[in-house]
Amino acid sequence: MTEITFVTADITEVDVDAVVNAANSTLLGGGGVDGAIHRKGGPEILAACKELRATDYPDGLPAGQAVATTAGRLPARWVIHTVxxxxxxxxxxxxxxxxxxxxxxxxxxxxxxRTVAFPAISTGVYRWPMDDAARIAVGTVEATWTRVQEVRFVLFNQDAYQTFRAAHS
Known part of the structure; x- marks a missing residue:
């Protein structure tokens, strides 16, 4: 059974195996979580993303899909990019x-x-209402079979933390 935890923290500083990036379809960096991960992770992440664009995703990563790269200089081993x-x-x-x-x-x-950190996907510039995003995120993780031992929702402020925590059954 996957343990689900919640913290208020900077997702670029959490010690987990994989950090999920709320990426844009270009995979080439952007604002918010995406920009922070690319900046802190360094050029290795961008190079891996450019390789993915040149090979598997010439038109960009479609929304709802996910792909992994190195985590570069982040404490994590991998970044899982999802749009x-x-x-x-x-x-x-x-x-x-x-x-x-x-x-x-x-x-x-x-x-x-075995450990994965998620941000609140789509709640920034993509304007998804926090309470609905939390309901979908937590409910989906609770219902999804995985060998991941811990899913950690890393929220950017206390309001987001409380909203996601309240969505956990």
């Missing part, structure tokens, strides 16, 4: 957001990762 959907009032993309939380542990299993 969350942009929230839209008129289109339900909940299944795409849930897919991020299913596909990332699947990739972690392929790597042999």
């Amino acid at each position: 969350g959907p942009t929230w839209a009032k008129t289109i339900d993309k909940s299944d795409v957001l849930a897919s991020c939380y299913r596909e990332s542990p699947r990739v972690a299993d392929e790597l042999g990762a």
Whole structure:
């Protein structure tokens, strides 16, 4: 059974096997969590992402999918990049957001990762409401079979922490 934990911290500083990056489809860095991971992880992550773009993902990584690279200078061994959907009032993309939380542990299993840190995917510039994102994230992780021993939700502030913690059954 996977243990689910919650912390308020900087995801670039957590000591886990794999850190999940809330990436954009280009895989070439950006703002928020994505930019922080690329900056702190160093050029090794960008080089690995450029290689993925040149080979497996010439059109970018589709939303809901996940792929791993080195973690460069981060304390983790790997970064699992996943692209969350942009929230839209008129289109339900909940299944795409849930897919991020299913596909990332699947990739972690392929790597042999036992501890994985997740950010609150899609809640920044992609505007997903925090309470709904927490419900989808925690519910999906609870329902997904994985060999990962601990999934740690690493939240950026106390409000996000409390919202995600409240979503845990």
